[in-house]
Amino acid sequence: MRGHDTLSRQWRRLRLHLKRQHGTKTVKFSAAEQGRWFLLLHDLLAVGFSLQHALSFTKTVMPGLIPILSDVERQLAAGEMLATGLQKYVSQDLYYQLRLAEQHGALPQTLSELGTLRMTAVRQRRKLRSLLQYPLILLGMLAMVVCGLIIFVYPELHSWQARPGSDRWQTLTINLGIYLLTCLLIVGGLHWYRWRRLSPCxxxxxxxxxxxxxxxxxxxxxxxxxxxxxxxxxxxxxxxxxxxxxxxxxxxxxxxxxxxxxxxxxxxxxxxxxxxxxxxxxxxxxxxxxxxxxxxxxxxxxxxxxxxxxxxxxxxxxxxxxxWVQPMIFVLIATVIVTLYLSILLPIYHSLQGVA
The missing domain is CATH 1.20.81 (Receptor-associated Protein)
Incomplete structure (x- = not known):
């Protein structure tokens, strides 16, 4: 019985250890978290904190990064560099940049630059989302209008056409659209294949x-x-x-x-x-x-x-x-609107010609 309890405790410890390891691997170190952590670490090192003390402090104020920072602390305790502890959480170029800075005593300055760069990228990404919000709403409404035209208006226009060959413009437009879409897919696939075969340089x-x-x-x-x-x-x-x-x-x-x-x-x-x-x-x-x-x-x-x-x-x-993001999207919306007007007016014009 005692051996069974001991085996159960060991099994629970093993599962807990595996769960912690799995959790550490699945935690994401986003660009915003990297930027805030780099800047905070730079400030702590600038006021005289040791690297180990700074890591412990950042675990307190940024609890969401505890799995990552605990892993980094274990690497430091084993005699590894900070860059080595962060290697599996950051990009390859960022890892080498931190490694060089740490080897040559420029870690605080590099942390400041990297943190500023990451936070700038995050701000610009948020600004891009705010710039895209209104145009995307317009594109969604435009897509609803296009669906309504396809379901309700175009069949009526087709029934008004008096001559058997008067729908050639619509057929030509559909065929042209299919041809252009096929060409784009083929060209895109070829470019992707060629890109994969290029060297990093x-x-x-x-x-x-x-x-x-x-x-x-x-x-x-x-x-x-x-x-x-x-x-x-x-x-x-x-x-x-x-x-x-x-x-x-x-x-x-x-x-x-x-x-x-x-x-x-x-x-x-x-x-x-x-x-x-x-x-x-x-x-x-x-x-x-x-x-x-x-x-x-x-x-x-x-x-x-x-x-x-x-x-x-x-x-x-x-x-x-x-x-330039919003103007380009507005030009695209205007082009779609003009195309819709032409797709409605041209069949009506051809029908009136047939009646005359």
Missing amino acids: QQMIRRCHWLIVGRSYRLYYSYYLTSNLAGMLRHGLSLQEIIRVTNQYGKQSLLYQFSAIIRQLVAEGEQFDRVIVRYPFIPNELVVFINKGITLEELGDELTVFAQLQFKRLVCSIERLLV
Whole structure:
């Protein structure tokens, strides 16, 4: 009997342990939570909290993140870095950025930048939702009008038509719509297939050349690249050491792609400024900074200021994109309304011609 009770207690403990592990894996670390936590952690470190004490404090004021922060605390207690504890909760590029900052003593500054970037993205996402609210209501009402026309009006218009061939315009419109939809699906499938076959470097190049949002991608890549290079250079890492460090990163990360480009240039003996035009995610100003002939620490300081400027440009670029959201949707609504008017008036016009 006593052995049975002991076995039952062990089984309950095992289930509780598995439940806790499962809960830790399913907890989501959203962008808004990341932004608030990064900024709070930066403030605590700035006033003298140790990293372990700051984690314990954030568990108290942000109880929703207790499973994640408890896991991070266990990693720190085992001698791991903060970035290692957060690795499975954040993106790959964000993990490497935190890892570099922690290795080179720039963690508080990086936490502030990441928190500001995350909160800016959250505010812009909320602004986008507010801008889309009214146009989406109009689109919903317009969809109801289209359904009403298809069910009630178009059959009546069809019955008014006097000539056997007078519905050719409507048939032509339907066939044209089906043809265009089929072409769009085929072209979209081909583009998706080609995109999946591109290398990570080629995908980044394509993103930088996208219409409307390409400039925002270039500014983000420029900010991310220069801010991380600045941190490594400020701590005296040479070009060979930077290549050796970033070569250990995941192949999907931007820093690995940059180090691969540098390795290729060194191996082939090409000039950096001649090849940089092939990679729009590398800022052209980087060549100017490198050719100044200043020390690595001074180059790191100047790249830090340049990264901050790129961050401000990135925020302004996204803000300008949001301004155009409503006008573009209103143009789409106006186009649909004009098309509906034509679809009603043209059959009536053809019917009147038949009567005359």
